[in-house]
Amino acid sequence: MYNCSQTFLNPTQQSLPVHRLVSTLSRILDDSSVPLSFRKELTEIFPSILDGSLHIPSQQNVVNENTLVDRTSDRTSLVQLDSSTLHFLFSSVELPDDLVLFRDFSPEHTQMFYDYLQFFGTLAFDLHKFDSITNHHPLAATLILIFVQHDLFQPFQIDLSTFIRFAITLEQNYLPIEYHSAIHAADVLHFCHFSLCSSSQSLRSLTKRDLVMLFTAAAAHDVQHPGRYREFLISHSHPIALTYNDISPLENFHASTLFTKILSSKETNFIDNFSPEDKLLFRQTVIELILATDLKYHQPVRTRLELLRTQCGSSVFQPKCQDERVLVMKSLLMSADLNVILRPRSILLATYHNLYVEMYKQGDVEIAEGQVVDSMYDRKKDDVHTTTLQMYTFVTKVVLPFIMTVHTLLDCFGDGIMNVQTNLEYWESILNEESANVQKQ
Ligand SMILES: [Zn+2]
Numbered sequence: 265m266y267n268c269s270q271t272f273l274n275p276t277q278q279s280l281p282v283h284r285l286v287s288t289l290s291r292i293l294d295d296s297s298v299p300l301s302f303r304k305e306l307t308e309i310f311p312s313i314l315d316g317s318l319h320i321p322s323q324q325n326v327v328n329e330n331t332l333v334d335r336t337s338d339r340t341s342l343v344q345l346d347s348s349t350l351h352f353l354f355s356s357v358e359l360p361d362d363l364v365l366f367r368d369f370s371p372e373h374t375q376m377f378y379d380y381l382q383f384f385g386t387l388a389f390d391l392h393k394f395d396s397i398t399n400h401h402p403l404a405a406t407l408i409l410i411f412v413q414h415d416l417f418q419p420f421q422i423d424l425s426t427f428i429r430f431a432i433t434l435e436q437n438y439l440p441i442e443y444h445s446a447i448h449a450a451d452v453l454h455f456c457h458f459s460l461c462s463s464s465q466s467l468r469s470l471t472k473r474d475l476v477m478l479f480t481a482a483a484a485h486d487v488q489h490p491g492r493y494r495e496f497l498i499s500h501s502h503p504i505a506l507t508y509n510d511i512s513p514l515e516n517f518h519a520s521t522l523f524t525k526i527l528s529s530k531e532t533n534f535i536d537n538f539s540p541e542d543k544l545l546f547r548q549t550v551i552e553l554i555l556a557t558d559l560k561y562h563q564p565v566r567t568r569l570e571l572l573r574t575q576c577g578s579s580v581f582q583p584k585c586q587d588e589r590v591l592v593m594k595s596l597l598m599s600a601d602l603n604v605i606l607r608p609r610s611i612l613l614a615t616y617h618n619l620y621v622e623m624y625k626q627g628d629v630e631i632a633e634g635q636v637v638d639s640m641y642d643r644k645k646d647d648v649h650t651t652t653l654q655m656y657t658f659v660t661k662v663v664l665p666f667i668m669t670v671h672t673l674l675d676c677f678g679d680g681i682m683n684v685q686t687n688l689e690y691w692e693s694i695l696n697e698e699s700a701n702v703q704k705q
Contacts, residue, residue, distance in 0.1 A: 343414070350381075355374070366399070377398065380393070387458060387611075387678075390611050394450065403434065407434075410453065411427065414460075420538065423534065433526055434532075438487055439488065442618040448486060452601055453483045453600075456479065456600045466580060466674040466675060467596075467676060477593065480522075484550070488517065494513060515557055516555065523551075549590060562598065565591070565594055565595060565666075568591060569595060573673050605659050605664070605684055627642050653695060655691065659688070
């Protein structure tokens with residue numbers, strides 16, 4: 265398993281500026297026309313070059329996008345970042361002014377950011393906290409870090425400035441609502457990263473091209489979510505429902521927004537260097553992934569996963585074709601969209617609180633219109649027992665059957681499965697306590 269928590273801030277690891285320096289120094293050391301005394305002096309100043317402890321990324325890490333990546337070697341090449349790389353990505357004077365995310369950060373604030381990255385590879389990484397640490401750039405910062413860590417820029421010649429501008433623009437297109445905000449998108453994206461890092465075998469056959477598509481879909485999957493839900497949009501003849509004929513209106517809207525509002529501009533179109541075939545595949549796959557976040561696809565995807573599990577028998581599942589890899593990516597994204605039950609309890613409770621606040625606001629509108637609203641949207645029923653029972657029922661009946669099917673096939677949720685157990689036990693204790701109180705009365 266990747267040890268993601270250890271992959272930041274190792275002072276001996278590469279960074280983009282350091283990489284350039286090392287390449288230059290290596291050339292000088294190998295150049296017999298340079299006086300020996302000078303080369304000796306250099307090796308004394310930079311002993312880590314001499315003894316090889318300074319990691320220099322090899323050309324083997326540059327993967328042809330048309331070949332399957334052996335993720336065994338990929339694991340060892342998961343890019344590790346030090347503080348100078350992070351400084352380059354977020355504060356560098358080499359970037360245009362509008363792309364410097366941490367322009368006004370004090371040294372203490374910057375250090376806080378570096379320190380918190382120790383948790384980046386764990387489910388304790390709280391995107392609400394990261395939102396505050398990054399001065400409300402949780403999605404852009406997470407997206408950039410993940411692309412760097414999975415080494416996705418170089419193989420596809422993605423321009424760094426264009427990508428950072430894409431990440432910021434995408435983030436700005438999320439509305440500042442309670443649940444379906446840029447924080448939720450960052451959380452879903454982060455969970456995809458966590459799953460890839462936690463998988464023992466099955467996800468190794470995803471290519472770097474697959475990862476570009478998966479991470480982009482995760483980051484964009486709820487962009488411009490209006491904080492109103494499918495039935496509401498349809499019953500109110502909302503333009504989103506009318507545009508997409510009531511068919512997965514929100515999911516179609518998010519996918520369309522990504523391509524028509526964000527990737528349509530030269531300044532943010534980070535896939536501009538892709539071949540025409542790759543552009544087409546990117547568009548088809550990202551749309552398919554985003555549409556799959558509609559809950560109505562849970563059962564058909566689950567049925568396919570169970571069939572694959574049966575076909576595999578006792579051997580480890582490895583997707584063998586693009587269709588199966590897309591199915592795996594869908595499974596990861598659909599799980600990530602519902603991942604909060606796998607997080608520590610504090611994150612779970614805060615997240616569900618935000619979801620309810622958002623749903624109550626829709627309920628307020630419906631009540632003001634004189635409609636009868638589902639209790640999920642009715643803030644008047646807001647008591648601990650009812651909301652706990654609703655969350656418990658949704659998780660046990662809808663979320664867990666899907667997530668456990670994915671985990672059984674892909675073995676990719678690590679210690680999140682333990683969190684599920686303790687979270688359910690916590691809810692059960694509340695429900696049991698409430699039942700006991702009722703019986704006493
Ligand atoms: Zn979502």
